[in-house]
Amino acid sequence: MSAHAMQKLYVFKIFERIWHWSQAGLIIFLLITGFEVHGSYANFGFEKAVNYHTIAAWSLVGLWVFAIFWHFTTGEWKQYIPTLAKVDAMAKYYLFGIFVNAPHPFRLTTLKKHNPLQRLAYLGVMLFIGPLIWFTGWFYIFFDKWHAWGWDKYLSLEWVAFFHTIAAFMMLLFLIAHVYLTTTGHTPLAHIKAMITGWEEVEAEETAPVKH
Amino acid sequence: MNVRGIKRLAAWPALATVTMALVLGWPIMAGAAEEKNEPPPVKMNTTADHSKFKELQQTFKSGPEVTKACLSCHTEAAKQVHRTKHWTWEFLNPENNQRLGKKNVLNNFCISISQNYPFCTSCHVGYGWKDKDFDFTSEVNVDCLACHDTTGNYKKAAGKAGHPLYEPLETPPGSGKFTQPPDLSKIAQKVGKTSRDTCGSCHFFGGGGDGVKHGDMDSSLAAPDKELDVHMDASGLDFTCGTCHKTSSHDVPGSRYTPTAIDKGGAQMRGKAEDAKRNPATCNSCHGNAPHKKQDRLNGHATKLACQTCHVPAMARGGVPTKMSWDWSTAGQRDKDGKPITKKDDKNHIIYESRKGDFVLGEKVKPEYRWFNGKVTYTLLGDKVEKGATPVGINMIGGSPNDGKSLIWPMKVMRGKQPFDPVNKTLVMPHTAGNDDIGYWKNLNWEPAIADGMKNVGAPFSGKVDFLSTEMYWPITHMVAPKDKAVACAECHSAKSRLAGLPGIYMPSYSARSWLDLIGWLLAAATLAGVIIHGALRVFLGRKG
Numbered sequence: 001m002s003a004h005a006m007q008k009l010y011v012f013k014i015f016e017r018i019w020h021w022s023q024a025g026l027i028i029f030l031l032i033t034g035f036e037v038h039g040s041y042a043n044f045g046f047e048k049a050v051n052y053h054t055i056a057a058w059s060l061v062g063l064w065v066f067a068i069f070w071h072f073t074t075g076e077w078k079q080y081i082p083t084l085a086k087v088d089a090m091a092k093y094y095l096f097g098i099f100v101n102a103p104h105p106f107r108l109t110t111l112k113k114h115n116p117l118q119r120l121a122y123l124g125v126m127l128f129i130g131p132l133i134w135f136t137g138w139f140y141i142f143f144d145k146w147h148a149w150g151w152d153k154y155l156s157l158e159w160v161a162f163f164h165t166i167a168a169f170m171m172l173l174f175l176i177a178h179v180y181l182t183t184t185g186h187t188p189l190a191h192i193k194a195m196i197t198g199w200e201e202v203e204a205e206e207t208a209p210v211k212h
Numbered sequence: 213m214n215v216r217g218i219k220r221l222a223a224w225p226a227l228a229t230v231t232m233a234l235v236l237g238w239p240i241m242a243g244a245a246e247e248k249n250e251p252p253p254v255k256m257n258t259t260a261d262h263s264k265f266k267e268l269q270q271t272f273k274s275g276p277e278v279t280k281a282c283l284s285c286h287t288e289a290a291k292q293v294h295r296t297k298h299w300t301w302e303f304l305n306p307e308n309n310q311r312l313g314k315k316n317v318l319n320n321f322c323i324s325i326s327q328n329y330p331f332c333t334s335c336h337v338g339y340g341w342k343d344k345d346f347d348f349t350s351e352v353n354v355d356c357l358a359c360h361d362t363t364g365n366y367k368k369a370a371g372k373a374g375h376p377l378y379e380p381l382e383t384p385p386g387s388g389k390f391t392q393p394p395d396l397s398k399i400a401q402k403v404g405k406t407s408r409d410t411c412g413s414c415h416f417f418g419g420g421g422d423g424v425k426h427g428d429m430d431s432s433l434a435a436p437d438k439e440l441d442v443h444m445d446a447s448g449l450d451f452t453c454g455t456c457h458k459t460s461s462h463d464v465p466g467s468r469y470t471p472t473a474i475d476k477g478g479a480q481m482r483g484k485a486e487d488a489k490r491n492p493a494t495c496n497s498c499h500g501n502a503p504h505k506k507q508d509r510l511n512g513h514a515t516k517l518a519c520q521t522c523h524v525p526a527m528a529r530g531g532v533p534t535k536m537s538w539d540w541s542t543a544g545q546r547d548k549d550g551k552p553i554t555k556k557d558d559k560n561h562i563i564y565e566s567r568k569g570d571f572v573l574g575e576k577v578k579p580e581y582r583w584f585n586g587k588v589t590y591t592l593l594g595d596k597v598e599k600g601a602t603p604v605g606i607n608m609i610g611g612s613p614n615d616g617k618s619l620i621w622p623m624k625v626m627r628g629k630q631p632f633d634p635v636n637k638t639l640v641m642p643h644t645a646g647n648d649d650i651g652y653w654k655n656l657n658w659e660p661a662i663a664d665g666m667k668n669v670g671a672p673f674s675g676k677v678d679f680l681s682t683e684m685y686w687p688i689t690h691m692v693a694p695k696d697k698a699v700a701c702a703e704c705h706s707a708k709s710r711l712a713g714l715p716g717i718y719m720p721s722y723s724a725r726s727w728l729d730l731i732g733w734l735l736a737a738a739t740l741a742g743v744i745i746h747g748a749l750r751v752f753l754g755r756k757g
């Protein structure tokens with residue numbers, strides 16, 4: 001373990017934490033029900049799975065509307081501005097440094113609470129996987145209206161479902177990697193604790209650098 | 213009560229008691245009726261009590277005599293009937309100019325009516341069609357009672373060309389048991405509207421026996437419960453056939469030659485001119501195009517699925533099996549004494565008969581599903597057929613996912629093997645029924661039976677007989693189950709989908725592409741393995757360091 005002095009930093013505000021955990025729950029539930037609808041296994045039964053998935057989908061959409069609003073009113077959206085600086089260092093850290101207790105190349109502050117890899121990953125989720133799931137999901141939800149609205153001339157459910165499923169798989173991959181990476185804090189549960197309490201323990205160098 | 217019933221009663225020793233009770237009870241009952249001024253005990257759905265008509269108060273010796281009496285008031289009735297398929301057994305399909313009708317088509321049940329007239333025409337709404345020279349202009353030969361009997365005692369006898377019995381008939385011959393002729397006077401005095409029984413006396417028994425042909429029509433519909441048919445439910449809505457097949461001028465709407473596969477017109481309105489031309493027997497004609505009030509999703513489904521696809525979950529649900537296949541090629545076997553054979557299944561239903569071959573019966577059968585646009589083309593007598601890997605379609609149905617005119621329909625697909633002429637490459641019309649020395653059913657010899665049947669319709673026959681596989685489509689529409697018994701989502705939305713193999717549809721839970729899943733799950737597994745290895749390395753190397 002690091003011998004550096006630790007300092008507590010309030011990084012995750014209450015809204016953010018509620019957002020995070022309800023989103024996590026919804027996404028896991030959407031994965032469970034979605035892949036049942038997809039036909040990968042039987043759990044709730046097709047009909048219930050569809051209904052639950054639809055309810056959860058609308059809830060997630062609602063949550064995202066709040067989250068977007070919050071991010072823009074608080075300026076927190078800037079946290080996701082991508083930077084390539086130190087991305088290579090982060091990659092190197094996860095590939096090598098982490099195994100030998102090398103220092104983390106990124107120091108967290110309240111203004112920069114995601115490391116560069118995180119930024120990229122979350123941005124990808126929010127700008128690519130998310131919209132892909134949203135748009136295909138919405139088309140899917142309104143499938144029954146396609147005929148009345150004349151959309152069935154232009155859309156094919158097969159393709160809508162195809163891209164929705166691709167996005168679902170990407171979300172699954174993200175989830176696996178994401179859950180694992182939460183264990184890479186200075187203790188395995190440190191990041192998770194932070195997302196619950198809001199307080200992240202960081203090395204004290206940030207404010208009072210310690211000489212090596 | 214019919215003559216037969218009264219005779220049976222007369223033999224009953226308890227009759228004396230009954231008579232006493234009646235005699236004693238009568239004055240009291242009469243008094244009560246007078247006091248309360250009760251209406252007479254007749255069904256009040258008519259303004260005419262036919263038993264009061266002088267014309268009908270006579271002894272009728274034959275069916276045509278009854279008809280003559282009917283026509284003395286209903287002067288135009290026979291002319292109306294003359295214009296219908298029920299009379300002509302002929303139908304010119306305006307879509308493809310095929311000359312259809314029972315008189316002309318072949319099927320893969322009893323095959324055809326050529327040379328079998330007196331047997332087949334026991335289901336004709338007429339009297340005396342015993343050969344191809346029947347006079348279709350005869351008015352007295354229209355059979356009014358077949359459809360308008362309300363007593364249940366009017367029966368057209370087998371092999372009598374549409375006539376009922378006029379004399380007692382020993383059945384079976386030599387048994388000493390006699391079937392009595394119906395009392396035509398009583399029946400004529402009680403005529404009324406058509407019923408499930410009158411329509412059913414022919415339509416339940418198509419193909420030569422109860423439930424044989426349609427799959428969704430058999431004698432269990434005479435008095436069905438709600439489970440079997442929500443509309444005809446005898447103790448509920450109690451629809452007759454005519455409630456949906458709303459008839460005018462004796463011309464019954466609803467057709468299997470030109471069915472309405474898709475009805476976009478919505479619920480029909482009385483008196484609306486364009487509705488008068490529409491089929492009144494479709495589901496939509498009453499329920500409209502968006503009948504699912506609570507679940508709009510199901511209305512969405514109805515843009516691809518016929519109502520029947522979900523609402524008729526299985527056919528032959530009333531306890532009467534239907535024939536699913538009929539193999540004529542195995543007919544003609546005899547036992548070691550040279551006698552014809554009959555084999556039955558454990559429910560006592562015949563599954564082999566020397567006269568007819570092998571049958572496969574089915575109860576509670578899930579239909580097969582096809583895109584269907586209402587276009588039906590028949591393989592008619594002169595049409596070339598080829599014995600090959602695929603069965604010959606007795607009728608071929610049109611339809612595709614994207615012609616805008618098709619819905620997915622439940623079908624009974626009747627399969628079988630039947631005789632054909634391998635030289636001329638045509639189907640054949642054998643002479644089957646009849647107590648003569650040609651009919652196949654008595655003589656079990658194909659060549660003369662087919663030669664005779666073909667000669668009768670003026671069709672060539674090479675003298676050679678072979679058998680080929682055929683199939684025939686019967687759209688399923690009756691036996692509508694209560695809504696909680698409709699086909700559930702997962703019966704189609706699952707790997708074992710009822711709609712498996714149908715083109716042009718994407719069904720979540722059935723249709724997903726396997727390669728996408730393969731890649732997706734492999735990547736997920738790889739990611740999982742990656743993080744596990746990464747974690748293990750962290751623990752392992754971390755401890756060492």
Ligand code: HEM
Nearest residue numbers: 027030031034035037038057137138140141161168171720
């Ligand atoms: C993390 C989020 C989500 C995941 C993992 C997910 C996953 C899935 C999967 C795997 C399917 C099966 C696709 C198929 O095989 O056809 C599905 C179906 C569906 N999804 Fe999602 N989905 C998510 C979010 C959403 C959202 C946000 C919406 C709507 C805005 C949505 C609407 C639907 C609909 C309508 C269906 C089809 C259900 C039906 O059969 O009617 N999903 N989802």
